Amino acid sequence: GESVGLHLPTLSVQEGDNSIINCAYSNSASDYFIWYKQESGKGPQFIIDIRSNMDKRQGQRVTVLLNKTVKHLSLQIAATQPGDSAVYFCAEILNSGYSTLTFGKGTMLLVSP
Amino acid sequence: ETGVTQSPTHLIKTRGQQVTLRCSSQSGHNTVSWYQQALGQGPQFIFQYYREEENGRGNFPPRFSGLQFPNYSSELNVNALELDDSALYLCASSLVRGSIDSPLHFGNGTRLTVT
Numbered sequence: 205g206e207s208v209g210l211h212l213p214t215l216s217v218q219e220g221d222n223s224i225i226n227c228a229y230s231n232s233a234s235d236y237f238i239w240y241k242q243e244s245g246k247g248p249q250f251i252i253d254i255r256s257n258m259d260k261r262q263g264q265r266v267t268v269l270l271n272k273t274v275k276h277l278s279l280q281i282a283a284t285q286p287g288d289s290a291v292y293f294c295a296e297i298l299n300s301g302y303s304t305l306t307f308g309k310g311t312m313l314l315v316s317p
Numbered sequence: 318e319t320g321v322t323q324s325p326t327h328l329i330k331t332r333g334q335q336v337t338l339r340c341s342s343q344s345g346h347n348t349v350s351w352y353q354q355a356l357g358q359g360p361q362f363i364f365q366y367y368r369e370e371e372n373g374r375g376n377f378p379p380r381f382s383g384l385q386f387p388n389y390s391s392e393l394n395v396n397a398l399e400l401d402d403s404a405l406y407l408c409a410s411s412l413v414r415g416s417i418d419s420p421l422h423f424g425n426g427t428r429l430t431v432t
Contacts, residue, residue, distance in 0.1 A: 247423030293359050307359030
């Protein structure tokens with residue numbers, strides 16, 4: 205498949221490490237945030253979401269942290285595996301009446317065995 | 318449950334031509350959105366369709382148009398293709414319009430190359 209990761213910030217980790225991917229969002233009025241994973245040649249895949257009235261949410265091996273004061277979002281992946289290698293995007297929604305996503309620039313995660 | 322499917326997967330067109338991309342939404346989803354993803358960038362919102370009508374539009378010119386059919390499937394049409402239209406075009410469906418409780422489910426996209 206084709207790479208979607210050209211010219212993206214890259215995070216390289218070893219298998220088993222914990223990974224932290226950061227994202228700065230643009231609109232202080234956004235009230236819903238989502239992390240997507242995009243593998244080469246595929247569309248974005250939903251990972252985890254968080255509402256603006258929360259500052260932390262945990263899923264299976266993933267945790268999202270939200271700091272509204274500095275408009276910052278992070279995705280933590282525990283015990284990173286080679287299958288986690290992909291481009292990760294944060295996206296925000298302003299509850300404007302339709303579920304339009306505004307995506308960030310993306311970070312490529314490379315996991316070495 | 319059938320996911321979002323798009324066709325074709327790849328397409329090569331010449332500048333000035335017209336193109337139609339197709340999308341079948343996930344079973345039961347009545348809202349379809351289209352996004353353009355340039356290489357190395359995040360997806361950008363083109364427009365959304367609900368009940369066969371355009372329900373919101375991003376910063377794209379009128380030569381980008383769409384349709385939604387009674388079975389909720391959708392088409393994206395681009396006229397007078399330009400080189401900068403080369404991108405991955407993603408279709409996403411959701412269950413409820415305007416609800417942030419209904420995450421978008423994306424297809425794998427159509428890779429359009431304009432020469």
